[in-house]
Amino acid sequence: MDRLIYLDNAATTKTAPEVVEAMLPYFTEHYGNPSSVYGFAAENKEAVSKQREIIAGALGAKPNEIYFTAGGTESDNWALKATAEAYESKGRHIITTKIEHHAILHTGEYLEKKGFDVTYLDVDENGLVDPEEVEKAIRPDTILISVMYANNEIGTIEPIREIGAIAKEHGVLFHTDAVQAFGQIPINVDECHIDMLSASGHKLNGPKGIGFLYIRTGIKIRNFIHGGAQERKRRAGTENVPGIVGLGKAVERAVSTMKERAEKEKEVRDYLIEKVLKEIPYTKLNGHPTKRLPNNANFSFRFIEGEAMLLSLDMAGICGSSGSACTSGSLDPSHVLLAIGLPHEIAHGSLRLTLNEEITKEDIDYVVENLSRIIGNLRDMSPLYEDFMKKQAK
Known part of the structure; x- marks a missing residue:
C-alpha cells in the first residue's frame, strides 16, 4: 500500500508519541503496586493522583470524583447497572435514547430483563x-x-446543558456517555448538571484499555468490582498505572490543543462535506449540519452497499467505517441511521x-477522487441504480 489515509478516528486514534513516552517508565522503572506501603510504590500512587487531578481539571470536577476503569464500555455499564441497583427502592424507570452506543442500549436491555422499565x-x-x-x-x-454527549456515528452534539437542567429540576440522576466528545469539545460537569460521565483514553490519542467514570460527590451508586480497596473501594483491582499515566497525558494534550485542533478539523471537515x-x-449528509463534532462527516450514498464501498476504499489505502454493522457479522443497517429516519436501502x-x-x-482530494470512482463503479453494477436512471430518462 503506497498511501494510508486514516479516517476512522471515532473508532480509535493513534497513540500520541508524548503519551507513549510518558507511559514507558511505568512499565520498566516505576513498576511498583500503588497499594503497597513502601516508598518505591508510593511514587506510583502519587502519579495516579496527579492524573486524577489533570482529568478533573478538564471537566471542572474534583479529583476524588474521577474513577479509573478499563474504558468507556465499562464506565457506561457501571453508571447504569450500579445506579439501578442503588436506587431501585425509589423507582425502576430509566430514560435514554434510540441512538446511544450499544454499551448503553445493551445494558438497558439487560436491566429490562431484571424488571426495570427503560x-x-x-x-x-x-x-x-x-x-x-425528555x-x-x-x-x-x-x-x-x-x-450521550455526541453521537459516535453521525457526530450530532446533544443539548446536554438543557437536559441536565431538567434532570436536576426533577431530582433525577443524569449520566452522559462522553466517549466521543471528551477531548474534542469543552465540557463542564457543573454547568451541564452532569452527575456521571463516561470517557475513554483511546478516543483522544491515549492508550486502549483505560477510561474513567466521573461520579459527582454524594451520588450513592453501588461498587462495580469487588475485591480490594482501589478506587476508594468502588472499583477493585490493581491500578493500570501506565494506562492511567497515558490517559492523563492524553487529556492534558487534548485540552491544550483543543481550540486550534478543532478549528483545523472543522475547516478540513467542511471542505470534505462540500466536495462530496x-x-x-444522490448523496446525503447525516447528522446536524452545524451542531456536530469537529472531525465527523457521515454520508449516505444511494444505490450502493456499504461493505463493498469500504473494501474498495481499503484497496485505495483509505480507512473509514460503514453504516452497516458488517464487522459484527450482520448486514443490518445502523440503528442510528434508522432512528433518524433513513430507509434501510439508503x-x-x-x-x-x-x-x-x-x-x-x-x-481529502485523494479521498473524494477515489470515493467518486468507487461509488460510480458500484452504481454501474446496481440494478436499483439502473432502474432509477431509466425512470429519470423518461
Whole structure:
C-alpha cells in the first residue's frame, strides 16, 4: 500500500508519541503496586493522583470524583447497572435514547430483563434529542436519564446543558456517555448538571484499555468490582498505572490543543462535506449540519452497499467505517441511521469519515477522487441504480 489515509478516528486514534513516552517508565522503572506501603510504590500512587487531578481539571470536577476503569464500555455499564441497583427502592424507570452506543442500549436491555422499565426516546432527522420530550418522559419512579454527549456515528452534539437542567429540576440522576466528545469539545460537569460521565483514553490519542467514570460527590451508586480497596473501594483491582499515566497525558494534550485542533478539523471537515456533496450525486449528509463534532462527516450514498464501498476504499489505502454493522457479522443497517429516519436501502450505503489534525485538504482530494470512482463503479453494477436512471430518462 503506497498511501494510508486514516479516517476512522471515532473508532480509535493513534497513540500520541508524548503519551507513549510518558507511559514507558511505568512499565520498566516505576513498576511498583500503588497499594503497597513502601516508598518505591508510593511514587506510583502519587502519579495516579496527579492524573486524577489533570482529568478533573478538564471537566471542572474534583479529583476524588474521577474513577479509573478499563474504558468507556465499562464506565457506561457501571453508571447504569450500579445506579439501578442503588436506587431501585425509589423507582425502576430509566430514560435514554434510540441512538446511544450499544454499551448503553445493551445494558438497558439487560436491566429490562431484571424488571426495570427503560424508555428509549426518538430523535429528529438530525439526531437531536428534544429536551421537552425528555421532560415529558420523566415519571415519579424515574431514577436515571442517560443521553450521550455526541453521537459516535453521525457526530450530532446533544443539548446536554438543557437536559441536565431538567434532570436536576426533577431530582433525577443524569449520566452522559462522553466517549466521543471528551477531548474534542469543552465540557463542564457543573454547568451541564452532569452527575456521571463516561470517557475513554483511546478516543483522544491515549492508550486502549483505560477510561474513567466521573461520579459527582454524594451520588450513592453501588461498587462495580469487588475485591480490594482501589478506587476508594468502588472499583477493585490493581491500578493500570501506565494506562492511567497515558490517559492523563492524553487529556492534558487534548485540552491544550483543543481550540486550534478543532478549528483545523472543522475547516478540513467542511471542505470534505462540500466536495462530496458537490461531486457525488444522490448523496446525503447525516447528522446536524452545524451542531456536530469537529472531525465527523457521515454520508449516505444511494444505490450502493456499504461493505463493498469500504473494501474498495481499503484497496485505495483509505480507512473509514460503514453504516452497516458488517464487522459484527450482520448486514443490518445502523440503528442510528434508522432512528433518524433513513430507509434501510439508503442506510446500507453509508460512510463515516472521522478526521484528525494531521489530515489535509490534499488528503481529502485523494479521498473524494477515489470515493467518486468507487461509488460510480458500484452504481454501474446496481440494478436499483439502473432502474432509477431509466425512470429519470423518461
